[in-house]
Amino acid sequence: MLNRRNLIAAMGGLALASRYGVLPAMAAEKRRLPWRNWSGSQQCLPQSRIAPASLAELQELVASTEGIIRPVGAGHSFSPLVPTDDTLVSLSRLGGVSDADSATLQATIGGGTRLGDIGQPLQDAGQALINMPDIDEQTLAGSLATATHGTGAGLGCMSTFVKGLQIVNARGELVDCDARNKPELFQAAKVSLGSLGLITQVRMQSVEPYRLRRETVWMEFEEMLENADSMADQHRNFEFYYVPFSGMGFTDVHDLTDEPVGTTGKNDPNEGAMELKMLRDWLEWSPTLRRLVLGSYASTIPDEITIGNSWKNYANERNVRFNEMEYHLPREAGLKALREIVATLESSHHEVFFPIEVRYVKGDDIWLSPFYQQDSLSIAVHRYFEEDYKPYFKTLEPIFRKYGGRPHWGKLNSLGGADFKELYPHWNDFAEVRAHMDPTGRFLNPYLRDLFMGETG
Template sequence: MMQRRSLLQALVATALASQVSPMALAAEPRRLPWRNWSGSQQCLPMARKAPANMAELQELLSSTTGTIRAVGAGHSFTPLVPTDGTLLSLSRMGGVSDADSSTLQATIGGGTRLGDIGQPLHDAGQAMVNMPDIDEQTLAGSLATATHGTGAGLGCMSTLVTGLELMTASGDVLWCDAQQHPEIFQAAKVSLGSLGLITRVRLQNREPYKLRREMVWMPLEEMLEAVDGLADKHRNFEFFYVPFSGWGFTDAHDITDEPIAAAEEAVDPNEGTMELKTVRDWLDWSPALRELILGTYARTIPDEVKVGNSWSNYANERNVRFNEMEYHLPRENGLQALREVIAALESKHHEVFFPLEVRYVKSDDIWLSPFYQQDSMSIALHRYFEEDYKPFFATVEPILRKYGGRPHWGKLNSLGQDEFRELYPRWDDFAAVRRELDPNGRFLNDYMRKLFG
């Protein structure tokens, strides 16, 4: 009893010495930490909010001060989200509505995850024209960063937007399209979340369709000789190179009437990635032996064919976490840049085991789209989330910049305002619209202020 009393007295004395009253502790709001998917970005916001409707969203804007940053699924690797102000999710304001069978357009809530769009659209007699290879992102977040799939004749997701609803810092609600507020519309289709909150999106779709997906392994040089032709031949086409193997594989999708069928011998990409890590761990000391083992194994992998509804064939399940850099280069420069990237990787960075991913994207006229007036080849590089990505990315980024690349807005890069202004002819036009809509910078965190002032 005496020991417990002494402990109680010591605790009281400590509390008094800290000069923090119980009332003050009770009044302090509970702060919930946030981190992105890979863990490379994190923050401790003052508040985390998820309004259920437009009225609650307007009330939030009018009743709070300081920075507000919208957050989707946390799949961006750049510091677009972190803030010590208010972190806002539109996850409760999602869903598909107003599907028009005559125009094949539908209205979709900005907080809707891409993976939750396919089936409702299908039930309404529609399908998205294209999708990225991860469907965890929200629609508004995907548009904000010019997220893309692959296809030499297909643009990024923002090119499919025919109208959008934007709530500004003052709580005003603007419907923007080619006729109403056309300049704001051009800016808002890729905006980094800096103009306001995109609450609804009118998306141009098409009739439902099935895709035949075929993956074929081949030696690196044979693959590089073929890829440009394959990109023009197939509706969707991308390819991968496995470092220190001399082998890669192509991934092509085409519309088909064939019945839905699963691949007979499907390779699990997550298991495959971890197997590559194991080989790296064992054979990092001998690139030649590593290439012999991996090349021999690659020869045994059969072609893989899968037929499915469009939305189910685009997306892969990515459970092995990573940090990523991706640059979009003028298509005519892409293969030469890729060869230099592979040479630098295999001479200086034996620690890398993730495959390099290469995609194709059609040009557009959206002010902050990385594909602005540029048919592109996109080169993506990954590093395991528990390992330091900085040395590898620092080696490769100058090569990608040398060939005229623009970084993906959600992927790691070292560029600042001056470099971006050189890459984007309409940068100052965008900045002017941004200042007009948000003169006090409520939607700018520290990173965004460095970009837009």
């Protein structure tokens, strides 16, 4: 017969596993809990999945645990950054917004905080994030580790807004860094692939709360290309999408406004994706007919206007799963590359239905940022998660590379350490800092070990 205290403890453990996708330390020793990312393209069966409840518990875990430790966030990366057979650590219980300074407009945010959980408490403190990506499920630490970005020709990736970091290193020690204190570590840690340690706190530069007017307009592909660069320079945030085999796409812009919150009504992007899949299933045999149907329908879609608080207007709910490849190209070469990508897609891959997403990002000086000294045009391509993405991505990746693209760290690509060393002038500098922070490679899974040490063992 179960003891009441043991029953309550067991229920608590199950609640933790359900909420955080992890098991308490004692349960994790008895039973392995599989992990997979959002799309299912990356999987592993670690010995332990743990979510420490305090900083001290995390430090003790790192200091006492043997084998490889990998941080895990929301699982929204598609590249093999997370998988390990040893220990996965979630910082989901070390989140939240604190220490908001009204004079500097800076705030301290826990590394395990989901982006979608930052907006309201930051607004309550009289602040707002400068920019955000269009998915807000990711954790802050994971977003920084992969140089996650929104869009805006005058706005950098998320890592450019970081003013200070707190990290637990491979010995379980707490290390603080910023532009003055350990500047080389700070430069490396702003985009680190989770290879330097566990980012527990982030000091973020914010701005005063602001409202955005978001407008979506459908137009012909050639018209979008003709206007893209000028629209990127005219609007605070600008991106556009092209729907394959339609000749049509839509622009999506955000601008600061004092207008009252409201909307004209929005199309559901998840329903739209499945409708595109249905048309693909029906008309894949005839690209001409498919273009006629899609183009005719798209030309009837009304413009959409949504006015809301910044953090609510950026994010879209993505329920239709996919795998993704995204490359960041020099802005001056981006539209030419896009033309070639669309032509190649429509001549060779009639099975594709997901729109191509195009965004603009300002260059920076962060060692492993894909935007290092490069104002960029980012092009993202997708495949439905139940379908094989490899042939499509294999066809397009040489085009991305021909135009000088660097892959998004969290998206699928085929590059290795030698390739990245050519793309990043400070690759060796980063490797030196990494080796100092983690000399035995405790934070390197097979993928990262191969990148930084040239071996998979």
